[in-house]
Amino acid sequence: MSKAEGVYSALVKRNPEAEQQMPAQVRRNIAPNGLRLVLANALQASGDQTVNASTVLPWLFAALGVPPALTGVLVPIRESGSMLPQAALTPLVLRVRHRKWIFIVGAFVQAAAVAVMAATAALGAGLTAGVVIVAALAVFAFGRCLCSIASKDVQGRTIPKGERGQINGLATTAAGFVAITLGLGIRIIGGEDLSAGQLAWLLATGAALWVAVAAVYIGIREPSGDATPSEPEPRTSQGKTNNWFTQAMKLLREDKPFRHFVTVRSLLLVSSLSPPFIVTLSIQTGAGSLAGLGGFIIASGVAALIGGRIFGPVADRSSKRLMSIGAGAASAIIIATVAVVVLPGFTGEGRLGNLLFIAAYFSITLMHTGVRVGRKTYVVDMAEGDQRTRYVAVSNSALGLILLIVGGLSSLLAIIHIVWALLFLALPE
Template identity: 70%
Template sequence: MMRQIERLYSALMRRNPESEREMPPAVRADIAPNGVRQVVANTLQSSGDQAVNASTVLPWLFAVLGVPSALTGLLVPIREAGSMLPQAVLTPLVLRMRRRKWIFVAGAVVQASAVGAMALVAAVGHGLAAGVAIIAALAGFALGRCLCSIASKDVQGRTIPKGERGQINGLATTAAGLVAITLGVTIRVTGGDDLGSAQFAGLLGGAAALWVAVAIVYAGVREPLPEEVEGSRSDDREDGWLRRMSDLLRDDKPFRDFVAVRGLLLVSALSPPFVVAASIESGAGALSGLGGFVIASGLAALLGGRLFGRWADRSSRRLMSVGAAVAAVIVIATVAVVSLPGFEARGWAGNLFFTAVYFALTLTHTGVRVARKTYVVDMAEGDRRTVYVAVSNSAIGVLLLVVGAISSLLAAVDVAWALLFLAAMGLVGVFAGSRLPEVSRR
């Protein structure tokens, strides 16, 4: 069985023998089985995410259940900021755990429970009460994701060598993209835009089962104890955590620069909804179906996951800069085209244009996500890595709320202004990202 797993891992990955030799002997023997388990667990988790997408699936569910539209605007902030902001507070709990995989398993169980609760509400709920219950469950889901985010990068850093970590993330993204395309096609064929509450309940129930499987698979990861991994200990303990967090952002220039660059990379994350809004204003209809959204995001993940995973292992810093540049250019070009006199998106040409823009931005965001995940894992070791992940995610949670508020205010005047603001951030991110130190194994 071990030989088969080794062959499978070697077939999936472009292995880095030099980095593998630098791993402690106790870790080196388990690289392949640990890598396969992390690919499978991350694939299952990313596939479940498609069924709980706060930008597509949950707004549609709210419409089916008759939830007031005012609550729809809370979905993305709760999902995104809720999974980031608590990380600095929860890090002392994580640092007390010698094997961090159990934090990930606990987070997966929390997510399974939260999505199961959403499925129940979808089956029997309606109106305002259903909306409030789903938002409460989404907050619990975000907390579970928060735990998984803190733990997963530390476990990956302990068990997978540099030069292979980006490919782990990329393979999981690719496989999840295939699942998303299948799901999107199924939605289009079986329900189109007329999905009922029963179909949503079944979809969410299936997603809850996926997170149970995530917990089971990840529990089998053979994570070494801290003393078995060279350089895995640090002085970052829970005492005076808030002070240590502020000191880290003030005194650790490479880390502070990474957080700043990551904030500027929000252009690829926040611009797609505004592109959809621009398409609606222009009369396009191609993006109006739920299945179409899911298919577009899945195709981007399928095409970009493996490519960007290998690129991130060569230079995650360069991939972040290129991603910011491409996203900014796409956004600026979109605004320029939409601003042309007489432009309207009714008809196949306009629909194709906005579909292509949405797909391109989603593809770019796939690369940015793989790059920044790989960068933060490669830039530190041991407990220092855990601290970096938690503090950067908490800081980005705050920036997400601030940038989201500014772009929303600009969009109230004109969607084009919001897009140009995000594009300007991306252009600054190109230059800031190029100044980051190289941490990848070339």
Template identity: 60%
Template structure:
């Protein structure tokens, strides 16, 4: 047994029956490719921590004097920009025989965009610097869009069912360590977190994405005509269909005619409970008197601990039943939000007390950890639910649909928050309950279910 195989055996619980169904060359490279997938995903997640639209970039905008109106555009550009173009770009991606090359290109685009942000942070200020960073963030999101489409496809080509969730979980765990380190650094720097320091953090992020590109390039991906097909496929992914049917019409057709996929997109929309609620918890903490900078460092540490503790456990759970993991995560996240609202109302939390801070950080930790489970379960489910180019189409169309849903739900939640943060949290908790109920219609896709 080689060193790679020994490390793989320690990290991954192997599904030998699923591996036996793979072609012999692919089966032989499973340990090597698995470790590289973990490395690529971990490096990418680490890079995300250095250019977070919820933490690092808002601090940077404050440090270089960017108006608050531009700060409000960071998260929408980052999230929707990486989702909305996916259905449009999918026909181009499925023509690439080696999908890992799409990931290499996407990683290099992200590296270049973050490098522009770092340079701007070091030498720029004011509105112009803010606009340049927003433009670079849009390009960054386009690069992420490419990797989002192709990365799950590469994973499904080189790793069997029963092992994919563990890979996602291990990568999440590794990114948690980075988040803890960054959070500790933020708390240590305190008010010394100036533009030059943040520019250095962004420069580190650019280097991480160059490393991501190198790891993706080293994966041994089987070369096939169309993800295992010996002839061009028929249906919406074929060249004739590309000429006769627009990507938008294809998206609508898929959502209308594929009941399983439509249910998955519906459930994923309700799962926003765990992704949209953390910023509101932070806002409640600030309103209650938590210190703006050092307090935020505590939330970053909580986020890292959640990923560190939840990644490995949720990865194994996803390989047993990704559907049940999504249901459990949504249900418990809703319960935490309701409990926080009840505690806040009953105790009338206020002031910069240790109890107040502990309650909010604890709630943030629990919701973030549950979001880790929801995210790992969702990513594993969409990889396991389909085969070949249909999988690529599922990933792209679901992400494009979610880009629109995110804008709509985000706008509704923000409007409700105008009436009070607790009402926004209760609205999101209600979405989570709907997600649990809707998940019952999804079929199990893991062999152990």
């Protein structure tokens, strides 16, 4: 047994039956590919913490004196920008035999975009800096779009069913360690009030992490030709493949299981859209101290650390159930938090107020970790080959549009009060 086989077997509960169904060239590389996927995904998730649109970028905008109006577009651009173009890009992706190269290009695009943000944080200020960072964030989202399309294919081609959820969970756990370290570093170095220069170094670290992601991904041995017995050849002909919008609508209309997945996934937005509102609510009610930037990043890291180990194996057993339970629990947490906040005389000041918001942020992020691991595992297991690519791209494009609508409505409600936005997100679950 090779060293990679030993390490992989110690980390992942193997599925011998599923492995035997994979082609011989895939079976030989399951362990080294699995370890590379864990490392690459962990580095990527760690990089995400350095350019988090819910925490780091709003703090940076405040430090640079960017008008508050621009802060409201950060999360929609980050999330929708990485989803909406995917259906349109699918015909191009299907022409590429080795999908890992699409991921590598996307990683380098993200590295370049974050480098621009870092330079702007160090040298810019005011509205101009805000506009440049928002534009760079849009480019960053496009790079993530490429990675999102390709990553599910690469994992489906190289890792058998029954092990994919554990791969996602291990990567999430590793990223949690990094997030905790990052949060502690922020609190030690900058306390509650980081300067723009300090945040510029944080962003520069993120750019370096995405370069490392690309370097790790280059080593993945993706099979030539069919990755599974049902894997079709990439199609290069004109016609149906290129009519991406018609094909997307046909897929949603005629494929009932896929349509059900998209519908259910659209109802899981509570865990992804509510954390920024929790942060804003904590600020409005006077919370400080623990509820600073470092505190929220630490809470996010601990949630990833715990959730990655718990939810990975659960996703391999029943990813559908994991998504449902995670979303329902997130809604209950939001409702309970709102119920406490609206009590007469409540204030975020003091230790109890701080702990409430950190606990709420941690709990929702933990549930989001479960939903995310379950969703990724479910969509990879739904189909094989190019059909998997279409499922990922069309579902993400549809969710990008839904995210814009739901995000816009929740933002409008937030103008009245943050509480109404949170309740709006929680009730559909």
